[in-house]
Amino acid sequence: MPNRFLAVDWGTTNLRAWVVGAGGQVEAHREFPLGVSRLAPGEAAERFEDTVRPALGAEGLPAILCGMVGSNLGWRQVDYFPCPADLKTLAGGLKRISTSGPPVFIVPGLCCLRSDGGLDVMRGEEVQILGWIAGSPERSRGKRLVCHPGTHTKWVLLVDGRIERFVTAMTGELFDVLRKYSVLRAPPGYDDAPEDESAFDEGQKAAGDGTALASRLFTARARVAGGTMKPEQVKSYLSGLLIGADVAGTPALLGAGVGTPVVLLGDLDLCRRYQRALETAWATVSIHDGDAAVLAGLGALFEMESVR
Amino acid sequence: MPNRFLAVDWGTTNLRAWVVGAGGQVEAHREFPLGVSRLAPGEAAERFEDTVRPALGAEGLPAILCGMVGSNLGWRQVDYFPCPADLKTLAGGLKRISTSGPPVFIVPGLCCLRSDGGLDVMRGEEVQILGWIAGSPERSRGKRLVCHPGTHTKWVLLVDGRIERFVTAMTGELFDVLRKYSVLRAPPGYDDAPEDESAFDEGQKAAGDGTALASRLFTARARVAGGTMKPEQVKSYLSGLLIGADVAGTPALLGAGVGTPVVLLGDLDLCRRYQRALETAWATVSIHDGDAAVLAGLGALFEMESVR
Numbered sequence: 001m002p003n004r005f006l007a008v009d010w011g012t013t014n015l016r017a018w019v020v021g022a023g024g025q026v027e028a029h030r031e032f033p034l035g036v037s038r039l040a041p042g043e044a045a046e047r048f049e050d051t052v053r054p055a056l057g058a059e060g061l062p063a064i065l066c067g068m069v070g071s072n073l074g075w076r077q078v079d080y081f082p083c084p085a086d087l088k089t090l091a092g093g094l095k096r097i098s099t100s101g102p103p104v105f106i107v108p109g110l111c112c113l114r115s116d117g118g119l120d121v122m123r124g125e126e127v128q129i130l131g132w133i134a135g136s137p138e139r140s141r142g143k144r145l146v147c148h149p150g151t152h153t154k155w156v157l158l159v160d161g162r163i164e165r166f167v168t169a170m171t172g173e174l175f176d177v178l179r180k181y182s183v184l185r186a187p188p189g190y191d192d193a194p195e196d197e198s199a200f201d202e203g204q205k206a207a208g209d210g211t212a213l214a215s216r217l218f219t220a221r222a223r224v225a226g227g228t229m230k231p232e233q234v235k236s237y238l239s240g241l242l243i244g245a246d247v248a249g250t251p252a253l254l255g256a257g258v259g260t261p262v263v264l265l266g267d268l269d270l271c272r273r274y275q276r277a278l279e280t281a282w283a284t285v286s287i288h289d290g291d292a293a294v295l296a297g298l299g300a301l302f303e304m305e306s307v308r
Numbered sequence: 309m310p311n312r313f314l315a316v317d318w319g320t321t322n323l324r325a326w327v328v329g330a331g332g333q334v335e336a337h338r339e340f341p342l343g344v345s346r347l348a349p350g351e352a353a354e355r356f357e358d359t360v361r362p363a364l365g366a367e368g369l370p371a372i373l374c375g376m377v378g379s380n381l382g383w384r385q386v387d388y389f390p391c392p393a394d395l396k397t398l399a400g401g402l403k404r405i406s407t408s409g410p411p412v413f414i415v416p417g418l419c420c421l422r423s424d425g426g427l428d429v430m431r432g433e434e435v436q437i438l439g440w441i442a443g444s445p446e447r448s449r450g451k452r453l454v455c456h457p458g459t460h461t462k463w464v465l466l467v468d469g470r471i472e473r474f475v476t477a478m479t480g481e482l483f484d485v486l487r488k489y490s491v492l493r494a495p496p497g498y499d500d501a502p503e504d505e506s507a508f509d510e511g512q513k514a515a516g517d518g519t520a521l522a523s524r525l526f527t528a529r530a531r532v533a534g535g536t537m538k539p540e541q542v543k544s545y546l547s548g549l550l551i552g553a554d555v556a557g558t559p560a561l562l563g564a565g566v567g568t569p570v571v572l573l574g575d576l577d578l579c580r581r582y583q584r585a586l587e588t589a590w591a592t593v594s595i596h597d598g599d600a601a602v603l604a605g606l607g608a609l610f611e612m613e614s615v616r
Contacts (some may be wrong), residue, residue, distance in 0.1 A: 111534075117514045117527045119534030129405070151525065154490075168530070169523035170490070177485045183460075200442045206425045209521030213521040214550065216475035218460065222476070226419075226427030249520030265554065 007298040010069035066107035067124035080111035084162040091272035091304040112165040131297025147269040184286040199233035203240025210248030266290040314366040314570040318377035344381040354384035374415035375432035388419035392470040401611040420473040439605025457578040465562045507541035511548025518556030574598040
């Protein structure tokens with residue numbers, strides 16, 4: 001292994017940083033509310049040096065950064081590289097942004113053409129996914145579907161260890177805007193309703209084959225109006241309905257069928273909900289922690305850069 | 309024809325009123341920003357007598373009211389009647405709410421069981437639809453699909469002049485919340501973008517078979533990010549995508565196929581957008597004005613009440 005380095009996943013809302021030792025072990029870890037949407041233009045470099053490095057005792061360490069830090073809202077805009085892509089693609093596109101002192105690199109994003117029109121783009125998830133692949137040789141063989149759930153859920157088709165293509169679904173964002181602003185919003189006092197697995201399952205059932213989403217969403221309202229669902233169940237029902245519709249419809253846009261093994265990667269709580277929705281139909285579903293994967297990916301990239 | 313009467317379509321946002329003469333002709337018409345969502349509890353009766361009647365010179369006339377005025381937010385809560393239903397069903401459920409003076413009636417709503425779960429409900433559109441049927445004897449024969457587009461678009465299956473069943477799609481509400489609060493919201497200065505028919509058509513194409521809506525919505529963002537669509541085109545593209553997905557998916561929930569004649573009823577501008585989306589696949593599509601239909605429906609109900 002090469003020298004110690006600072007690994008950073010710098011997203012829209014938060015920044016997560018790890019000091020990785022020469023043996024690959026994590027020596028320090030911190031999370032900061034310093035996502036790029038919270039920074040003024042030009043502020044990223046300053047906060048990195050004044051806040052992030054000192055908090056981790058990482059002054060003077062080389063660093064590698066992925067995520068929205070490479071967007072036009074971040075520290076420096078770095079290209080999107082077209083799919084198919086693997087870790088070598090990302091390593092070849094690393095952008096060194098420090099002109100003096102220890103090297104600081106930003107990882108490029110990925111893009112691809114969607115079958116249903118236009119470009120799709122990704123920044124950050126690609127490091128997790130390719131890092132997950134690097135974790136075991138058998139992950140570089142065959143066809144897999146990776147689902148990275150979130151505000152903008154990424155569905156990614158892997159072929160022989162490469163990201164072949166992907167699509168983004170606004171599933172989490174639909175949930176948020178409908179819960180905050182629509183007729184399905186929480187009535188006063190129902191914001192913190194507990195998870196309700198049976199309501200989630202009912203919602204998934206109501207998603208059916210994933211068509212007519214605008215119409216199926218209204219069943220949440222109609223059930224409450226008709227007295228067959230309690231207002232505190234709407235949140236879980238809506239979650240089941242939106243995840244159910246995502247699962248029923250999006251994989252087909254990548255040409256993936258229910259026989260393709262699915263890897264859920266990212267926030268474990270969200271992953272478990274997708275697992276619940278997938279397992280009614282899909283053959284093989286496994287869950288993997290996003291943090292471990294992003295560290296593996298950044299570590300591999302740092303190593304590839306170090307030996308160049 | 310019976311005596312003169314006052315016909316009122318009293319919705320969530322607005323109140324529309326007509327004085328109808330003994331010969332059926334409209335003698336006066338006014339619209340008021342007095343929808344039930346704008347009224348305090350108990351205010352409806354007062355505003356009706358103090359504002360609506362005097363503005364139309366309709367003091368002392370019998371009146372018949374339909375729409376959300378019959379909901380728990382309105383003047384008096386009136387039942388939902390189950391489908392199948394026709395004008396006789398509504399006439400049998402008219403609720404007289406005036407205890408003295410000229411009679412004032414509220415028309416009941418309709419409800420039905422959805423194939424995808426739970427009750428669905430309607431208040432106001434049923435009078436337009438049944439009024440439209442009353443306009444010509446041939447409309448009481450065979451199978452038709454009526455689409456009443458709006459915040460909550462109603463798709464209604466007619467069989468031999470009856471409302472057999474219906475589903476509600478939150479198509480207009482999805483458009484509103486996504487344009488106001490999501491990553492697809494208008495950037496400053498693009499709120500009043502003009503209609504763009506080619507962007508609408510592209511959006512409809514991107515809707516595909518209506519599956520994976522959360523994913524297809526992201527194409528709007530991705531096209532702008534990729535430089536293949538201008539920010540001012542997003543509004544029309546999103547409208548085409550949501551209406552396209554509605555048209556592609558919702559009729560099947562009613563068991564209606566592309567051979568079923570479609571009647572678009574309501575706001576003519578919205579009807580024309582649905583027509584544009586429907587005409588790529590559906591055999592027969594016609595547009596009819598909602599105002600004329602609600603007047604015909606209220607007139608027929610008033611006549612049925614008068615001869616009882």
